[in-house]
Amino acid sequence: MALHPYRTHTAGDLRASHVGQVVKLSGWVHRKRDHGNLLFIDLRDHYGITQCVVEQGEPTFVGADSLRAESVVTVLGRVVARSPETINPTLPTGAVEVRIGALDVLSAAEELPIQVFGDHDYPEDLRLRYRYLDLRRDKLHQNIILRSKVITSIRRRMVEQGFTEYQTPILTASSPEGARDYLVPSRIHPGKFYALPQAPQQFKQLYMVAGFDRYFQIAPCFRDEDARADRSPGEFYQLDVEMSFVEQEDVFKAIEPVMHGIFTEFAPTKKVTPNPFPRIAYRESMLKYGNDKPDLRNPIVIADVTDAFKGSGFGIFAKAIDAGSVVRAIPAPGSAGQPRSFFDKMNDWAKEEGWPGLGYIIFEGDAAKGPIAGKLDAARLDAIKKAANLKSGDAVFFAADKPNKAAQLAGLARTRLGNELGLIEKDAFRFCWIVDFPMFEFSETDQKIDFSHNPFSMPQGGGEALTTQDPLDILAYQYDIVCNGVELSSGAIRNHLPEVMVKAFEIAGYTRKDVEERFGGMFSAFHYGAPPHGGTAPGIDRIVMLLAEEPNLREVVAFPMTQRAEDLLMGAPAPVSEKQLREVHIRVQLPAAMQKKAAT
Numbered sequence: 001m002a003l004h005p006y007r008t009h010t011a012g013d014l015r016a017s018h019v020g021q022v023v024k025l026s027g028w029v030h031r032k033r034d035h036g037n038l039l040f041i042d043l044r045d046h047y048g049i050t051q052c053v054v055e056q057g058e059p060t061f062v063g064a065d066s067l068r069a070e071s072v073v074t075v076l077g078r079v080v081a082r083s084p085e086t087i088n089p090t091l092p093t094g095a096v097e098v099r100i101g102a103l104d105v106l107s108a109a110e111e112l113p114i115q116v117f118g119d120h121d122y123p124e125d126l127r128l129r130y131r132y133l134d135l136r137r138d139k140l141h142q143n144i145i146l147r148s149k150v151i152t153s154i155r156r157r158m159v160e161q162g163f164t165e166y167q168t169p170i171l172t173a174s175s176p177e178g179a180r181d182y183l184v185p186s187r188i189h190p191g192k193f194y195a196l197p198q199a200p201q202q203f204k205q206l207y208m209v210a211g212f213d214r215y216f217q218i219a220p221c222f223r224d225e226d227a228r229a230d231r232s233p234g235e236f237y238q239l240d241v242e243m244s245f246v247e248q249e250d251v252f253k254a255i256e257p258v259m260h261g262i263f264t265e266f267a268p269t270k271k272v273t274p275n276p277f278p279r280i281a282y283r284e285s286m287l288k289y290g291n292d293k294p295d296l297r298n299p300i301v302i303a304d305v306t307d308a309f310k311g312s313g314f315g316i317f318a319k320a321i322d323a324g325s326v327v328r329a330i331p332a333p334g335s336a337g338q339p340r341s342f343f344d345k346m347n348d349w350a351k352e353e354g355w356p357g358l359g360y361i362i363f364e365g366d367a368a369k370g371p372i373a374g375k376l377d378a379a380r381l382d383a384i385k386k387a388a389n390l391k392s393g394d395a396v397f398f399a400a401d402k403p404n405k406a407a408q409l410a411g412l413a414r415t416r417l418g419n420e421l422g423l424i425e426k427d428a429f430r431f432c433w434i435v436d437f438p439m440f441e442f443s444e445t446d447q448k449i450d451f452s453h454n455p456f457s458m459p460q461g462g463g464e465a466l467t468t469q470d471p472l473d474i475l476a477y478q479y480d481i482v483c484n485g486v487e488l489s490s491g492a493i494r495n496h497l498p499e500v501m502v503k504a505f506e507i508a509g510y511t512r513k514d515v516e517e518r519f520g521g522m523f524s525a526f527h528y529g530a531p532p533h534g535g536t537a538p539g540i541d542r543i544v545m546l547l548a549e550e551p552n553l554r555e556v557v558a559f560p561m562t563q564r565a566e567d568l569l570m571g572a573p574a575p576v577s578e579k580q581l582r583e584v585h586i587r588v589q590l591p592a593a594m595q596k597k598a599a600t
Contacts, residue, residue: 006074012048016095018079023098025050026074026106028136029067031117039064041100043075046141050093052077054100063103070109070116070133076102124554129568131559143556146266147544151218153265154239154540157258163214163241168203170196170220175518180224182234185584196222199537201456202522204242205494208533209525214254215242218540224565230486230542232553233565238489242535248477248493251534252276252433255481259488259538263429266547273431277481281436290328290411292437295485296430298418302410303388305329305398314375317359317400326403328410329388332395332417336362342420343370346397349416355409358397365392372398415485429546431483436460439476440507451508453478456501457492458534463500471507481538483546491536498526 006026014023027045034040037056041064042049052075054064067073077098088094113129114122116136127134134140155165174181174195181195197203199221207215219240227233239258243251256275263272278296285292288301306326309317317327335342343360350358361376361384362369368381376384388396397417399409418424439459441452449471457476459465465474477493495501501523505515515523544556554560561567581588 003076010047011043011045011050012092014050014079014093014096014098016081019081019096021079022077022101023079024074024076025052025098027072028116029069029071029073029109031069032064032067034065040097041067041075043073043098044136048093049091051082051088051091051097052100053097054103058100060100060103063105064100067105068109068111070112070136071105072107072109074104074106075100076104125562125568128554128560128562131569135558140555143544143548143550144558146548147540147556147558150262150266150544150547151540153262154258155218157261158216158239158241161214161254161257163216163254164212165217166207166212166215167217168197168200168207168219168240172197172203173518175202182222182224185586187584190585198223199238200240201454202519204240204535205456205496205522205533206525208242208244209496209522209528209530213244215535216240219537227561227563227565230545230553232541232557232560233563234561236553237540238537239540240535240537241491242533244531244533246493246532246534248435248479248534251491251493251536252279252479255536255538256431259431259481259483262543263483263547267429269427271425271428273429277431277433279433279435282434282438283436285434286407287328290407290409290414292434292480293482293485293487294432294434295415295418295424296432297425297428297484298414299423299425300331300333300414300418301389302407302414303329303331305384305387308376308380308383308387309400312376312380314359314372317398320400324402325400326406328399328406329384330358330397330399330410330413330417331388331390332360332397332421333423334393335395335417335421336364336393338395343395346413346416346420350409350413353409353412355399355401358399358409358413360395360397362395363390363392370395429483431481434480434482435478436475437478437480438472439474439478439504440471442472448509449507451504452476454490454492455505455508456494458495459500459504463497463503466500466503466507477534479536481536486542486546488542489536489538491534493532493534496526496530496532498523501526 003024008024011025011027025043027043030042030044030049032039032041039054039061041052043052054061075098077100079096080099082095082097112133114126114133116133135144171184171194175198179198181198184194184196186192186194200217200219204215217240219238220235221238222235225233241255243254256277260272260275282292285294287304290302304326306321309327310321312318321327347357359372360370361373363385373381384396390396397413399406399413401409438452439457440449443450453476457478460475460477479492480490481488495504502512502515541553541556545553548556550556559569
């Protein structure tokens with residue numbers, strides 16, 4: 001019986017039970033090792049690595065010796081057992097090797113711009129330009145496999161909970177989702193544009209209006225925004241979910257088993273927050289943790305100590321409070337014994353970050369030390385200790401500023417202290433829901449009230465709240481799910497009542513006409529019987545980033561863009577021909593600086 005032209009087994013298959021068999025393997029030359037009269041080739045494919053060997057003087061030796069790393073070859077040979085001292089216990093195939101009887105070069109590799117074997121650290125632009133080589137490297141290769149397995153598991157878990165996967169359009173209308181749209185010019189309709197969806201928000205709501213229920217989709221989303229470590233420019237994927245006839249807790253109960261199941265499945269040795277996940281109100285989170293995506297592995301809890309400093313002898317804080325500032329206390333548990341340099345470094349760090357600095361107090365026994373302690377009487381010091389839950393041996397730092405800025409500095413200091421003092425819980429995924437977000441916020445940039453989160457959310461109190469409350473006091477049925485300080489998703493119970501929707505948008509500066517023009521399909525649908533509905537959309541990329549313990553999303557995406565939103569491998573974005581521009585009725589007007597550069 002003739003053997004398959006390329007392989008009878010993969011490079012991860014062979015075990016001691018295969019000894020004596022003639023096999024055919026195909027793959028890449030991972031590395032070569034010349035041991036004098038023996039040449040060893042580690043042959044790699046998607047499934048693993050098998051050691052192959054040929055002796056000097058054998059017909060295939062010269063051809064094998066001339067191979068460059070990453071050449072693609074087919075090897076025919078007999079499986080033999082390795083001697084006990086040469087067994088490699090780190091490889092599943094490490095008990096055997098293949099004696100090369102025939103070697104066929106399928107594709108010879110040129111000199112490599114980046115090495116696949118080893119843990120070399122290459123510049124990002126080089127890695128992305130030769131991403132197909134980068135993806136052969138084991139860690140990145142395994143990250144992409146992990147991504148696929150996570151998505152498969154998510155799909156299975158969603159279906160088991162009664163959800164059905166539906167698709168939504170990629171070409172749609174521009175919508176104010178909080179980021180810039182990618183626009184697509186229309187050839188058939190001159191001067192008009194499609195937009196790539198920032199999220200399938202309106203369409204998934206329309207599925208609910210159309211009578212479907214428990215929708216999900218592994219959805220691509222497109223946003224023209226700047227890159228961050230936890231945000232890719234261009235596109236990303238999310239587990240998009242929507243449900244009819246639900247309240248907020250119903251959404252939580254549907255999503256928690258999926259999140260808990262995924263993280264326990266793919267990180268079985270780590271601790272995962274059990275269901276139900278903690279619910280933390282937005283304002284509580286801003287006070288206690290300094291942000292709305294708290295890392296609950298960090299035990300430090302920020303406290304408000306404004307009253308302890310109000311009218312005190314510490315004039316800097318007292319005057320700031322009179323001008324509208326607040327004071328936040330950031331405990332530093334067990335740090336009283338730290339050298340003076342520890343406290344000076346924290347203060348220097350704050351100044352380097354652009355803040356005035358961090359005052360501090362050290363509590364030892366009945367004494368309070370530090371530059372601030374002498375300015376406060378015993379009652380005020382005791383109030384600080386109680387508010388911040390401090391004991392002897394602890395220190396505390398202070399952030400004084402307007403509420404939002406004080407929260408920001410306190411949150412950053414909390415994270416830094418947690419790391420500096422080794423307080424962060426190890427080998428754990430700690431989840432929580434952030435709830436009760438403000439419906440509106442005041443935009444300093446535009447000097448007007450705007451939506452703070454998702455414009456399609458239902459205000460708590462419904463339409464009555466929109467007409468009787470100060471807009472900045474209105475809370476919404478909006479929520480985020482957070483893990484280890486990373487926001488995995490935003491979600492909401494939706495506003496399904498057209499008149500309530502109009503009123504909410506009016507507060508944000510939109511007219512009824514604006515609503516009808518910009519959200520015509522959904523607004524019209526709400527007039528024909530829309531069920532109460534809600535959902536959320538955890539980010540696939542961020543989930544995999546956490547599971548893979550990678551600091552950057554680009555390490556879990558097969559073909560990401562650079563931070564400047566460039567695809568170095570495919571050369572995108574790129575100019576197009578004048579003919580193509582004419583077909584879509586576009587004339588390119590470059591910025592003046594680029595025109596000047598082109599002219600020179």
